[in-house]
Amino acid sequence: MKKMRIMAAAMMLIMTAVSTFGQSKVYVTREITPQSLVRIYKALGVEAQGRVAVKISTGEGGNTHYLRPTLIRQLVDEVNGTVVECCTAYPGTRMDPKQHWETIHEHGFDSIFAVDLMDEFGQIRIPVQDKKHLKYDLVGEHLANYDFMINLAHFKGHAMGGFGGVLKNASIGVASSAGKAYIHSAGKTDDTRLAWSPDYLAAGETQDLFLESMAAAAQAVHNYFGGKVIYINVMNNMSVDCDCDGDPEKPELKDMGIVASLDPVAVDQACLDMVFNYQGKPGDDNKPLIQRINRQHGTYITDYAQLIGLGSKTYQLISIDN
DSSP: OHHHHHHHHHHHHHHHHBOTTSOEEEEEESOOSHHHHHHHHHHTTOOOOSSEEEEOOOOOTTOOOSOOHHHHHHHHHHTTOEEEEOOOSSSSTTSSHHHHHHHHHHTTSTTTSOEEETTSSOEEEEOOSOOSSOSSEEEEGGGGGOSEEEEEEEOEEETTTEEESHHHHHHTTTBOHHHHHHHHTTTSOOOTTTTTSTTTOOOGGGHHHHHHHHHHHHHHHHHHTTTOEEEEEEEOSOOSSOTTOSSOOOOOSOOOEEEEESOHHHHHHHHHHHHHTOOOBTTBOOHHHHHHHHHTTTTHHHHHHHHTTSOOSOEEEEEOOO
């Protein structure tokens, strides 16, 4: 009976996400404020219920581009959510729980929100639908404590993925340290000491394997919640470098807005289209970000995510402004 209820809820979410023309509904606002985050959440027409996880990146120490607590506070309060994170798999200020908590405190999250470092005490395996590279997804064990997730991502560049949006936030972001290594190595190892070596790293000719593994892991998290996930990309401070970089390049592209959907593929694709189709000018240049994305074949993740059935690259863009 419980399984039937979950399936029914998932079907309702899918029906809400898709327009009458078979395109995923994607909502956009050009305003980046605490109030517009709440408005775009409400525009989706799905209420976050139960124990709500709000997945963000708390940002590496030294980084100033992450989504600030003051920006996301009204949305987190609206859904009575808990900000959730996991540790990283590389040396830095967030690799071990002690340092990560110090970074969370320095960036002001724990003074405003309930914060849960989901892999602080362990990890669990959740099923993957696409087993091309991964046998399972390794995530923070506290993921099991939540009924609903708001995937609140900062859209920007990324040194290895090309760009980071909701798909990265669901895959690498929800994975434990070992899970991150497992995804980066395309299922070859979950040992963080080995995952970055040439023998294991999915890079160069095998870059697509890493992107496919990210898509599979994002789908695993989506399925784990029975589709009870809301996806939001905030397009501000769009450096070519990720929030995981302690010394990121200065953004050369001006802020574009907030994009949201129940379809993670459509959200990331809409943001990619906005960046690639933008007519840049001096002081507002999209070329560096495009070059970073192309260097890593970053757009392939939405191709593959669509192929495995996570969502659709075809969408209907709906403005909530005015």
